[in-house]
Amino acid sequence: MKVANTMVILTILLGLSTNASAVLLVGGNTLNGNFNSQISESTVDAQPFSNTVTWVNLSPSDNQNAQATRANLDYDGSRNVVMSGGDSRMFGLDTGHTISAGEVYDVGYVWRDASAWADASTEVQVTLFVTDDNTINGTRTDLVVDLSGLSTQNSTYEEVDHDGIYTATAADAGKTLFLVFRTTAASGGFGRLDNFALEASATVTASGPSPESAAEDVLVDANLFWTPGMSATTHNVYFGEVFEDVDGATVPTSAGQDANSFDPGGLAFGKTYFWRVDEVEGGAGNAVSKGTVWSLTAEPYAVMIPVDVNHVTASSSNATSTPSAIVNGAGLDGNIHSNNPDGMWLSASPDSTPWLMFEFHNIQKLDQMHIWNSNSSAEGAIGWGIKDVNIEYSINGADWTGLGQSSQISQAPGLPTYSNPQAVDLGLAVAKYVRINILNNWGGLLSQYGVAEVQFYGLPVYARTPDPVSGSVVLPSTVATWRAGREAQTHVISASTDPNALADGTAFSVSSMTNSVDLSTLDLQLDQSYYWRVDEVNEAEAQSVWQGPVWTLSTVPYLTIDNFDS
Incomplete structure (x- = not known):
């Protein structure tokens, strides 16, 4: 994109595009990008927003009578925008354009200092956004905020030409594109802006990766998706564990595939992978557009299980060093x-008879316990740190099972750089309680014992992250999803207006083989509040059911029927 005078702006904008699908959304006479069009063709120098075609004032004051354009200090013999410090003037526009995934947006304009401006301390801010109801005054979600850079010239127009400020994702597709620009000056002074232009073009390269690039906690059985390039007929996929290998590869992992998806065949827990998609155009030559290298990191095998500070107890404590300190992260960086x-x-x-006992919020399937031993500066001389321990676990806090032979916990160095906690294998024990029975300490001089921090890790066996989120208002026919528990084979979904019905098992329930359910199968009624829960089931496991957390949702009070003529 190139900013130019209004006589040639369309020619240059369209002529310079290297992509045949480029569309000028705003510029010149298109949506009054040159700000020359008025509702009333008055010759008065200053004109308000209310008389400026297509542009509205999105400032908090919503003052449409605020000055929007003037005819002096012209750039090319035309009107120009008046910008001022503060947020009294925010130039908003409904482009009327429906976003397509993979579109790339370019923006351009000219701007200058006008008078009493804080030179070289302000800039123009352009924001592209969407809203929840596809109206300009709906609840905003900003897609990108683009800054002009600080002024480099005093009272002289300078050009801004920013290409590729944003690439639309699949989540953006189908929504209306809006924009707003303003100055970042907090107060005082005036500036001018003219010949605003916004262009959209479809990319020839793959874009919109899902999972998004650099995503973490990706399911190990995830498939990879992307938005195809504009002219792509087939796709070459490169996948591996080393960035340089994937970036430089010439032999695809999967060549000439039709689908814009790829099954990596299962990821290893916690490992980072890199992938690239080259788009192959049909026709003579089969031109190839090399893609960007994206990355993802698979979910960890086990996740940290929090322990409430009020749910750790000890055989005894001294006056200032209570057991809550070993689960609250104090001293841990x-x-x-x-x-x-x-x-x-x-x-x-x-x-x-020293001991420590931990109680979890609910039953867990425990993988490891990490122990940072007592690490005060006198540890080397006194040796308060625990040494040999027996570890027990329980579901009810009354009946205990030992892990087996005792474990020895390494002594800490007593230094502020202590970074090697000891990992104790808990063997996937199913437990709500864990108790450390301390047999001795490293000093052997005093019957006094210390620990710095304890963390637990377990399998994520419970259903989590519901969509819609808990507390949402939904249609009774909404399809709800959640992240499945690690070992789940089937899912039992229960719902009721009475939370006690979930607790006593009398709530209406359905089963699903996938981590989704059409809520209409739960017989939801309009204008009701519901409690719902997903229990993860695997009859092959000793702990066959993992009863999930209770979530809430409300149904809409009535249904809207499009094109209904009463």
């Missing part, structure tokens, strides 16, 4: 624990 004793537990002295 990433994987490094400080040697400040305020962030650790220390038992009373003497303590003849």
Whole structure:
């Protein structure tokens, strides 16, 4: 895109495009991009928003009588926009354009200082956005905020020509595109802007990866999707574990495929992968457009299971170092624990039968326990850190099962750089409680024991992240989804207006083989509030049912029937 005077702007904008599908959305006389069109062709110098075709004031004041354009300080013999400090003038526009996935947007304009401006301390801010109801005053979701850069010339128009400020995603597709521009100046001074232009073009390269590039916590059985390039007839997919290998590869992992999706055949837990899609055009030559290298990281095998500070207890504690300190992250920075004793537990002295007990919010399938041992600066001399321990677990807090032989916990260095917690294998024990029975400490001098931090990791066996989110208002026919528990083979979905019905098992329920359900199968009625839950089931496991959290939703009070003529 190139900014030019109004006589040739359309020619240059369209002529310079290297993509035959480029569309000028705003520019010249198109949607009054040159700001010359008025509702009333008055010769008065200053004109308000109310008399400026297509543009509206989106400022909080909603003042459509605010000055919008003037005819002085012209750029090419035309009217121009008046910008000022603060948010009293925000130039909004409904482009009327329906977004397509993969579209690339370019923006251009000219602007200058006018008078009393804080030179070289302000810039123009252009925002592309969509709304929840496809009207310009709906609830906004910003797609991109593009800045002109600070003014470099005093009282002289300078050009802004920014290509590729945003590429539309599949989530954007079908929505109406809106824009708003303003100055970033907080107060004082005036500026001018003219010949605003916005262009959309379809990309010839693959775009809109799903999962999005650099995504984390990606399901290990995920498939990969993308938005095809404009002229692509087939796709070459490259997939691997090393960026350089994928970027430089010439032999595709999957060549000449028709579908814009790829099954990597299962990901390894916690591993990062790289992938690239080259788009192949049909016709003579089969031109290939090399794609960007995207990345993703697979979900971890186990996730951290939080312990409430009120649900960890100990055989004893000294006055200041209570057991809550070992689960609240005090003194912990990433994987490094400080040697400040305020962030650790220390038992009373003497303590003849020392122990620590942890209670989870619900039953868990535990993989590992990470222990940062007592790490005060005197640890090397005194040796409060626990040494040999027996670990037990329980579902009810009364009946306990031991892990087997005792474990030895390494002594901490007493340094502020302590970064190697000991991982204790919990063998996928199913438990709500874990107890550490302490047999001795590293010093052997005092009957006093300490621990700096304890973290637990377990399999994500429960249903989570519902869509719609808990608390949403939905149609009774909405299809709800959730992230399935790790071992689930089937899913039992229950719903009721009475939360007690979920608790006692009398709620209406249906089964699904997938992590989705059409809510109409639960017989939801209009204008009702519901509690719903997903239980994950695998009859082959000892713990065959994982009863999920209770979520809520409300149904709309009535249905709207399009084109209904009463």
